[in-house]
Amino acid sequence: MDQAQVAEHYNTRRDEGRQGRRQSRILQLRNLNNWVKSVLISLHLRPGYAVLDLACGKGGDLQKFVRGHVSLWVGVDHARVSLQHALQRYNELPDEQRVFPAFLICADAFGVPLEPHWDRAWPKFDLVSCQFAMHYAFESAERVRMLLRNVTARLKPGGFFIGTTPDANVLVRKLRAAPGWWFGNSVYRIEFEPPPSSETTPLKAGGDDQADTTAPAAAKTFPADRPYGIRYRFTLDENVEDCPEYLVHFPSLEVLAREEFGLELLLQMNFHEFFHTFALAKDAPPTYRELLRVMRVFHPESHSLSSEEWDAAYLYTVFAFRKVAANGDGGACPSWPGLVDEKDWPCRPCARLDPEQAIVDVGKD
Incomplete structure (x- = not known):
């Protein structure tokens, strides 16, 4: 039921367009998120x-892959309306940028196997990206396994699985510090479902920013032997409203990825640490610092983010896995010299996608 609700949420979201995005109350947060993804991908x-x-989704990262001169892009999403926007975004690329084929699959990548629907003429993937979505898989162990199966089925040895997802450590820490079962600020709100056995006491009236129940921090624990299905509801300003999500227990993910799917963890950083490492540190690549300006991450007047947006960014973490070869050698890990150089990629323009036929619909088994 949750997955249908999530798909419906994204299917019914209006396409605000570039002008609408510029008027967003959380513009700097969205730009920071885009900067993080750009750096991680690069x-x-x-x-x-x-x-x-x-x-x-709507192909929001397509330009990042265009700039990286990819040879193939396959987009998968559960929301068909979002894929229609992604198709339009690809078709609107100028000829000099639309030099790689694109394929779109409408499917729940955490619920059904994708490999039967791959075109056998495709090369194996070098990179799998999953941005701000992996938490939906953590409804159950079976869904996480399906995600990892789809990630690794055609991933080359030495290939990468990268993404961004809520940081469970931060979420649980904030929950335990809150008087009740929810926390947030003017930008976001996260509300957990208290276990049936928890005892809660209403707070005295104190305004909208007061939690409506109290609970000791000791009651806000989650059993380590049941790391899946820990649900909360998330609201983010005008973008997400009371959407069901699940805690990502990263230690369980790391063990499962390594032992069953041959993926070794290379990188996991909270967004704050990632920002400090690749933007503020003395040895941070200048290209990434310049990208902050180009992507307008900071408010033009204050030259910073609001404290509320910075706090919202703290909710997330980046990750990167590498597929280990059969001999145990994961292949050469790329150096981190900065963004992929802009250079001519001598290919002919690819044909635009047919809106009536380009999206492959994959149902449940």
């Missing part, structure tokens, strides 16, 4: 890579 992308973009 760290692991090389010209000629074939890319699988899971939960690609």
Whole structure:
């Protein structure tokens, strides 16, 4: 039921367009999120890579892959309306940028196997990206396994699985510090479902920013032997409203990815740490600092983010896995020299996608 609700949420969201995005109350947060994704992708992308973009939505990262000179882009998403926007975004690329084929699959990448629907003429993927979506898989162990199966089925040895997802450590820490079962600020709100056995006491009236129940921090624990299905509801300003999500227990993910799917963890950083490492540190690549300006991450007047937006960014973490070869050698890890150089990629323009036939619909088994 949750997955249908999530798909419906994204299917019914209006396309606000570039002008609408510029008027967003959380513009700087959205730009920061885009900067994080741009840097993360650039760290692991090389010209000629074939890319699988899971939960690609409206193709918001398509330009990042265009700049990286990919040779193939396959977008998968559960929301068909979002894929129609992604198709339009690809078709509107100028000829000099639309030099790689694109394929779109409408499917729940956490619920059904995708490999039967791959075109056998495709090369194996060098990079799989899953941005701000993996938490939906953590409804159950079976869904996480399906995600990892789809990630690794056609991923080359030495290939990368990268993404962004809520940071469970931060969420639980904030929950335990809150008087009740929810926390947030003017930008976001996260509300957990208290276990049936918890005892809660109403707070005295104190305004809208007061939690409506109290609970000791000790009661806000989640059993380590049941890391899946820990649900909360998330609201983010005008973008997400009371949407069901699940805690991502990263230790369980790391063990499952390594032991059953041959993926080794290379990188996991909270957004704050990632920002400090690649933007503020003395040895941070200048290209990434310049990208902050280009992407207008900071408010033009204050030259910073609001404290509320910065707090919202703290809710997330980046990750990167690498597929280990059969001999145990994961292949060469890319250096981190900065963004992929802009250079001519001598290919002919690819045909635009047919809006009536380009999206492959995949149902449940």
